Amino acid sequence: MALHEEDKDSAAELLVDGRYQRIPRDPAKHFKRATLAAGAVLYRRRADTAEDATGTDAWETAVVHRPHYDDWSLPKGKVDPGEAMPTTAHREIVEETGLETRLEKLVGTVTYPVGDRTKVVYYWTASVVSGEFTANNEVDELRWLPFDEAAELLSYAVDRRVLEKALKRITAGVDTRVLYVRHARAHQRRNWAGDDFKRPLDKKGRRQSEMLIPALLPFHPTAVYSAEPDRCRQTAAPLADELGVDVTVDRAFGDEGWLENMTGAQKAFTDVVAEGGVPVIVGQGLIIPDMIAWLSANGTLPLDSDAEAKKASCWVLSFADGRLVGADYLASPLPAK
Template sequence: MPAAGTLPWRVRKGVLQVALVHRPRYDDWSWAKGKLDPGEDWAAAAVRETFEETGLAVRLGPPLPEARYLVLTKAGTRGEKVVHYWSATVTGGHGRLENEIDAVDWLDVAEANVRLDYAHDREQLRALVRAHGDGALDTWPLVVVRHAKSVARSDWDGDDRERPLDARGTQRARDLVPVLTAYGITRVLTSPSLRCLDTIAPYAVSLGIEPRTRRGLSEEGHEAEPGRAVEHVERLLERGEPAAVCTHGPVMAAVLGVLAERLHLEGGDAVAMLERFVEARDDDLAKGEALVCHVAGVGADARVVAVERHLP
């Protein structure tokens, strides 16, 4: 039984606070969460459920430990519920309570620890506090996207730069919209090749922004000037704005090489995150994959503190 949720956080007068929700049906205090819709990405579900329950629009930050526990199903049997959690910052929303929630309280860590009704909810709180103490909670996302599946080179007689996505690739481009939305991406850089533009265009259109094309992110441009892709990523690290970069497999080594130098993974999930990054790098990412790198700091101080893979 898959579900997803968030721990919205903020700092007020130097004090870390988190938002808990109260469900009158169970008379309990917990985190905003809910079941995934069929075919829905975990991250997209976390953002949607948080908004549906609290009226708060959030941007996902570093992931937190998942929760696993037994629940009673509608059929009367016991099944395992798996909940993926993220830290999250509030970006807007109307704040009206919905979906069986009658209260949202912002509490400091000590108060939240007491108020929570379930022991398994405290693990996410502890992880969030550790990240805050390590300077790894206040982050911005840099998402590397490999273009979705395109028409095979052998089946295309025209200019390779104009080779389009196939039907699966077009669907994956649509599926990326809620994923990128969950991380609040506001800047999009892409190879000018059509298969990259068409991978990222649905998201850009949904946000009302223009993708910025960079020849250095194309296969042809990278071959002519191998250092350009690196420069583009380094400039994004200097800006510190939530961004996505859409490019090709042959360019991935350069793009991910910059980020590999900034890896600063700690905590209980550090080994798993490092393995995910290495696997993605060695595979040049799967076609249509989005590799989310959570970055703390900017410029020379920028460091990647968490990594997620969103596969087709």
């Protein structure tokens, strides 16, 4: 095998591999001279298993051979200028494998030294939607294997640890993932004399709303909901237009609806969860932390009561049988620094 930056597995580390994870606004600043990258553990159901099978033996995963390094690894690659981390993961999967996938759960962050820099790789699980592998300059072979066989083939111990963590997420029985977004930045309240519901996005907010498109499309959203204020609707509109769907507006998704009728707001949210798929809900800064605290208290994932909810941030909330079982916080849709 050719020497490669990841050969020193003792120097590689898998960080924050729990069911709650986050990507900060500026992930590079948390590491010495960071080089950011993203990738995924691709998976699909094995052909010889029943459609309702959920055990570890029901799935197989893809490992790729890189001729430049003569190694077997997981699909990944460096962030290009202008990309958020989910955008990078999706693009690299397509470039290396030719497969269209749906990003799902953030598995963990791998770090290892490369010269005087630190390589930082964010890994998701990703289910295959369509496509066929075609050999290319980066990857000349892709093998679909049961997870235990894939682990034996992988060249690096840190990739085997990522695979092990990913399998736990894949077998969690998730049937709905809600992309819970706080509206983008609006004009300041103190400078707005009219109806606060009419207070619109400012220039940065409009950019944030547009950048939500490439940041969230890798998750394959299926529906878009919004609270009543114009700033929420304006945040939801670009993504809905891209998807070709209408924005369903409901007062229950906003701060006023929460303060007026918390039980009604909780029901509106859980009704969306019950529909399945990957719905997007655009809400506000008061309701989002409180709703997440309530979901946590009634699920199986303990979370702090003061959950973050920066403007244009997104919580990727995973549900199994209506109960919260996983959560990832993406602090911003703007390009990773």
